[in-house]
């Protein structure tokens with residue numbers, strides 16, 4: 001039997017999120033129905049809604065979500081009815097070339113992210129005969145969703161759903177950008193451009209990995225204040241001020257790492273990041289947007305600089321998500337502090353406006369049932 005679910009959908013790029021009722025099919029083989037309690041407002045959904053990044057429409061928004069499994073289809077083994085789960089924004093099949101070589105963020109099952117169709121090639125959300133995809137094959141801006149079991153990670157029941165939802169994208173993406181993709185080591189100097197929901201976790205990762213200087217660039221004062229809470233040692237409103245400080249504090253050797261987690265990637269931030277790292281330095285690009293790498297290769301060759309792209313912080317979600325929640329429990333990772341405001345589903349557009357206005361580290365939708 002299908003059920004009815006209230007969801008925030010986008011019907012065409014550039015049109016606002018619209019709250020509507022959809023029919024949701026039962027889970028089929030290897031699929032799970034989740035009753036969502038919380039969904040995080042990651043900048044990537046805004047890229048889809050604004051049309052910065054392409055996606056099949058109409059789409060149910062949201063790829064950070066946590067809730068309870070309330071039905072399973074045949075053959076499901078990863079989770080059971082009643083389990084508390086967080087969604088992994090890239091599914092993890094466990095057996096493809098990348099999963100089986102500890103690179104789960106590259107799982108081949110991630111191929112449908114921009115279409116939002118289940119692995120069997122069909123959709124579960126419908127309205128008047130029209131199919132709706134789910135963002136990242138999830139769609140957590142909905143009271144209920146049917147997802148592949150590969151998208152589910154079981155979590156302990158004492159973890160609140162609002163903080164759990166963020167460990168499906170923003171937390172591992174940022175933390176892993178520093179710990180995995182950059183590979184920050186004790187005593188190093190790291191410059192992080194953009195300290196929102198993702199960047200705040202890059203700060204936490206760099207700090208926990210033992211960086212001596214965790215330097216944040218963000219034009220918004222509130223973000224800079226919060227960056228200090230997450231472990232930044234120095235904060236600056238502009239890349240120029242940060243650059244001058246790095247030159248001074250490293251005696252001209254420059255930084256070991258630059259990590260780009262700004263809202264919208266652009267040429268200028270890439271240029272600043274390349275210039276702030278020294279010999280054998282690395283620029284890690286996590287932000288999505290329009291920037292082009294427009295550098296004379298000499299800039300890379302002479303100093304042996306690297307530019308590294310990073311998806312999902314190069315994490316292995318089945319290992320890293322429970323590990324991050326353990327760090328939260330022990331007080332080594334701050335998650336409560338990431339949530340600035342909570343919203344009802346029908347306030348989703350306001351939540352994104354607050355993000356763009358620099359008012360939120362992360363906004364979280366609390367679903368009503």
Ligand SMILES: NC(=O)c1ccc[n+]([C@@H]2O[C@H](COP(=O)([O-])OP(=O)(O)OC[C@H]3O[C@@H](n4cnc5c(N)ncnc54)[C@H](O)[C@@H]3O)[C@@H](O)[C@H]2O)c1
Nearest residue numbers: 043044194195196197198217218262263286287288311312
């Ligand atoms: N690669 C991945 O796997 C992945 C996953 C999730 C999100 N993302 C992307 O990461 C980016 C950050 O996401 P978020 O949710 O943290 O966004 P956000 O809007 O919460 O944070 C962006 C921050 O960048 C700051 N900023 C804007 N322009 C800046 C500039 N020129 N210099 C320094 N700071 C600047 C803003 O003030 C804000 O604090 C987005 O582009 C998002 O799409 C990538």
Ligand SMILES: [Zn+2]
Nearest residue numbers: 042044169170
């Ligand atoms: Zn995200």
Ligand SMILES: [Zn+2]
Nearest residue numbers: 093096099107
């Ligand atoms: Zn896989």
